[in-house]
Amino acid sequence: MKRRLDFIKDIWRIARPYWFSEDRWAGRGLLAVIVAMSLTLVFITVLLNKWNNAFYDTLQNRDLDGFYHQLGIFAALAAAYIVVAVYQLYLNQMLQIRWRRWLTDAFLTRWLEGKVYYTVQMRGGATDNPDQRIADDIHSFVNQTLALTLGLLESVVTLVSFVGILWGLSGDFSLNLAGGDWVIPGYMVWVALGYAILGTWLTKRVGKPLIALNYNQQRYEADFRFSLVRLRENVEGVALYRGEQGEAAIFRSRFGRVVENWWAIMKRRKMLSWLTNGYAQVAVIFPFMAAAPRYFSGAIQLGGLMQTASAFGRVQGALSWFVDAYTELASWKATVDRLTTFGQAMEQARADMAAPGALKPAQGREELLRVRGLELDLPDAQPLLAGIDLTLAPGQTLLVSGPSGCGKSTLLRAMAGLWPFGRGGIELPASGRAAFLPQKPYLPMGTLRAVACYPAAEGVGDEAIREALTACGLPHLAGRLDEETYWAQELSPGEQQRLAFARLLLQAPDWIFMDEATSAMDEPGERALYALLRQRLPRSAVVSVGHRSTLEAFHGLRLAMSAGRPGAATLTPIAAAG
Structure with missing residues (x-):
């Protein structure tokens, strides 16, 4: 729990300055519009879920006029969804570049002021490749933070919107157990919850090593790129020393770390993919299996079955946000850790220069x-x-x-x-x-x-x-x-x-x-x-x-x-x- 709290604090420490900066009103305004659009998309999916019931009932009843009417409703809902989704993406990218521009400038200012860049380099330690942390990690942080937080928000709103629908469609499930009759109200909700909990637990167990692997991958990639830049900056010295073989050995050694770590990531992602893909495929048929008894008993029609399956999928998908986003979460955690350690190194350098006992002309x-x-x-x-x-x-x-x-x-x-x-x-x-x-x-x-x-x-x-x-x-x-x-x-x-x-x-x-x-x-x-x-x-x-x-x-x-x-x-x- 402490690690999770520390992680949240690290995220807030990096993100907070922008939302209280001189660009805060533009950023907050864009975020508010994007959130409103996300809620609108969820609302449209609720309408589409209800449309499922009416549409499939017209098919079952062979109602041609009703069929064309439902097609018209679908066209209107689909058009609205497309327009909102396009402009949500556009405004999201606008917010990304504004936030990235501000955050990059803030990190550059902290890095350059007071010769911090010199003191950080002089101390060495864990702060490798500050250029990559400013150029790549800030970009990744902004994109991943917006994508994951907005995705989590959509999942929560979707869960709230569909859990009531699913509860009403599920009805009661009677079970004879230990000589008694048990009635489970809204049983499909409990099935979706149990299914998501199981998937989340398994995903965390399988995918946890990805956090450290992603952190190291970013470091090894940057080290390899830096060695190539060093050769470009010292071509004459290498040529005069005839150091091509030595440089090639350095390149192969550093790229070897990239490859070795990438293989470890591949193996871990393969294990995670077995789990997530299997989880997703079972989720396609699982609601039909759970709702089939009520359909075959005549309690619901085909439209009700399809609406129930759709609502189950939405609830289960919302509850399974962690499962679907785990790979991205692991990468996000590595990015946040790298920016956090970089910020700590800059603060330590600033403290070294400003310490009461520090030598100052x-x-x-x-x-x-x-x-x-x-x-x-x-x-x-x-x-x-x-x-x-x-x-x-x-x-x-x-x-x-x-x-x-x-x-x-x-x-x-x-x-x-x-x-x-x-x-x-x-x-x-x-x-x-x-x-x-x-x-x-x-x-x-x-x-x-x-x-x-x-x-x-x-x-x-x-x-x-x-x-x-x-x-x-x-x-x-x-x-x-x-x-x-x-x-x-x-x-x-x-x-x-x-x-x-x-x-x-x-x-x-x-x-x-x-x-x-x-x-x-x-x-x-x-x-x-x-x-x-x-x-x-x-x-x-x-x-x-x-x-x-x-x-x-x-x-x-x-x-x-x-x-x-x-x-x-x-x-x-x-x-x-x-």
Whole structure:
């Protein structure tokens, strides 16, 4: 019972925000119309059930005029049913896309705000493939939630509408048992109830493993698709390594999980299909068998028999909603679980960043970057760095060096506000813009103009962009500003880093933080770009993470980090700075 309540709470937690959002009145209005149409369809089926009695009686009585009259009634009812069903589907799809659009935007906002996407990825854990959860799982959640809840509503209304009809048509059933006469009023209702209870119990027993299997299937499909995307993004590296066999092994391994889990789903669904199809086929003839004694005794005519069978089918179908919808329910449960765990991971990431003890850079009152008593930990609370103290003024330059894995990049992440795991103080300058250059620049999809200006969308003239590209050693790109391609594959790693320097010239930040931003260049190219940076942006402070000794010529201070855990850092001037 607790699991069911938790599941309902999870559904409501995901669904509720939309129904109380700025789009709530449009959503509620559409839902109200759809529900009204569902009730109308049930009402028409009630009329059709009554029509069964009159129609088959005309056949039994060979009443030709009555036959044509009943055909006319059927045509009117069928036309009304078709019109309502078509527009119910149309409005349902309209509500689906409105709800999906709003929910997708809400998840994207939560994912992007406060660098949550970064913290979630950094923590790893159970939150695999957030792209699939936003793109596919939200789509499935909206569709399945509407389909299943409206289906349940129709079943309940159908049950209420037809149970009285079936009760009246059933009459009393006399049974001689244990030497006494027993009379069961409305016995067809009790037969339908018992039949549905048995089917529901069997369905749950057989189909329960589908919930976990569907959850894993979505995960394995996403993992396989992600591995294909990774190859597309790293085609040159794979080709140079001649890693085709290795990639093929990865693809086959991940797709093997897809196939293996799919076989398990197939076997379980086969078992469930034996049950549900057998259940449905028996339900076709079962009401006739149950009502046959009254028909052959003359208590009811053919029309009454057909109406009773139709009403039994409606009641039994309504009571068997769980049996018919179990496969979809299992898939829905897996979708809700994936969205719930994703939401919990985002909340945990937000809590990590906002925790009272979390490391958060503060805005200072001076034009200085200050770091005092800084200690950094890994996400699992293992110490990484300790005792970091430094002060940097505008125009000063700092080289951060040390062995690989000692925490140099993590220090830059902490300064950028991306690393909450630590203690101490980071005081940012009172004013001025900052720019951070990772080792592998991010190149978004779009025109070269948009890539060069990223993250700014506009406001930079084409001539300025061309000049910056030329100054950074990319004159061959100056005439391709309107070209749209996958620039991360079009450009070499060195060209990508040159493009990142061109962005610096266009943005002219006051504080520049670079994490091995010239590692893909040769030393003359690196020297030329650093000289260009000092020439064009002499008042900008620069913090560089790097290994090459040639970088010393462009920095006045060195923060040397030691190996071991936790590592220490020593701040010294660089005598040969130029």
